[in-house]
Amino acid sequence: MSKTSAADRLDVLGTSRRRFLASTAMGLVVLATSGVKARVLFGTGLPWDSGATDPPRQVLPGPWQFFTPREGEVVEAIVERLIPADELSVSGKDAGCAVFIDRQLAGHYGTSDRLYMKGPFQPGLPTQGDQTDLTPAKKYRLGLKALDAHCRTAMDGKGFTDLSPEQKDSLLAAMEKDEVAFDGPVGSGSFFSLVLQNTMEGFFADPIYGGNRDMVSWKMIGFPGTRYDYRDFVLKHNQKYPLPPVSIGGRSDWARKG
Template identity: 60%
Template sequence: MSAGAAMTGLPINHSINRRTLLASTAAAVLVGLTPAHARFLSGEVPWAPGAATPPEPATPGGWLFFTPDEARAVEAIVERLIPADELSPSGKDAGCAVFIDRQLAGPYGAAERLYMKPPFATNAAPEFGPQSPLSPAQQYRAGLKALDAWCKANRGGKSFADLSPTERDTVLTAMEKGEAKFEGFGARPLFNLVLQNTMEGFFADPLYGGNRDMVGWKLIGFPGARYDYRDFIDHVTDPYPLPPVGLQGRAGWTPGR
């Protein structure tokens, strides 16, 4: 009996040759594969459509989170943060307030994907994320209430939405600089939060309620969610000639156009 046969405990005429060894090893590997790996090797797609978290289109019509007074205030804010000009409509007309409303009514508003455990640092660097026990929805509710109270106390009993465009700009500037002192929620944190969400709404996919008619994308020449750029790879210095396409397509869109 050979040493190899003795180590395996097999008679010499049943010793494992190379072909048998490789075949048995391959079989063992296949048995140990996950279903996804097995489907991949068999040529099948190793995942199911919609198994991830697909984007959900914004619900049309009405307000899902804001009260009517809150909605008026937010529309007035976004209209001044992105005023209409010869290049684009205002943030209000682009749907930024609708975008914010739908976000606050969903997982973002409830801070479902944010770490919300204390302690909260008072002077933390931006990379540490929000330092507040309040969810975004709670911050908006408290902040808009504080804004309304401050305006009525300092602007002749008027709410923010009732101010003239010039007066609104003055209030927003005071909020940005921290000169306006709100009760219950800081003026500067509210300004920064609404500004960030307004920019997101202006440039996000129209699926989420903002960027109506893809005005933000048209402004910067962004092509959107097109799946194929092979015809333009060698023309990087030329303006992109096709209109943008969203995740849900666009009116009059056909693949390749």
């Protein structure tokens, strides 16, 4: 195992860090004397731990946590073309999709900590899924570097951010078809599909993760978000749902004014 901290080991087993802290603080009966403790529960009813809930942490704007400043600019330029500003919504950049991707890559998603990353790594069939040892974080680092190199040689020394919107779109379309030769182990097609997947995750996920600012995508399509109770509307067939969306953090108009 590459990880040694108690909390990291527990993460692999599916437990939350808050739960780990609450369990140790309560001094529950334990079997062994060192390290992280398994729990023994008997005759106690349901072992509910006060304060052990593990809510998501609100992503705040601010400096990049994973991207370099240059990488961040390029990703912003990409998500601005994947989700352009138009009459339906603000752009992916203004919705926060690049911030979302940055924070995801800085966390367990970026590092593949929860995935099976033991070797040997060998090429497989498409039916066997991704068999590379590249984490999403590494794929971004290598893919962005290859994109930059491609632009410098093929686009008159310009960087991706220097291209016109039309040039960006045609380059992205060629990447989608895997027609752009990228140096290194990350192909243009797989890099494009990863960025597109993460951009859509950011655009449609709960705003607490940094994308989908003010539920812009949910308003666009008519998804009411986290309302969690539609009993009074189940039988109202083929009618527009009347209420605006709500997110885990509520709605901006719930915030205290002044």
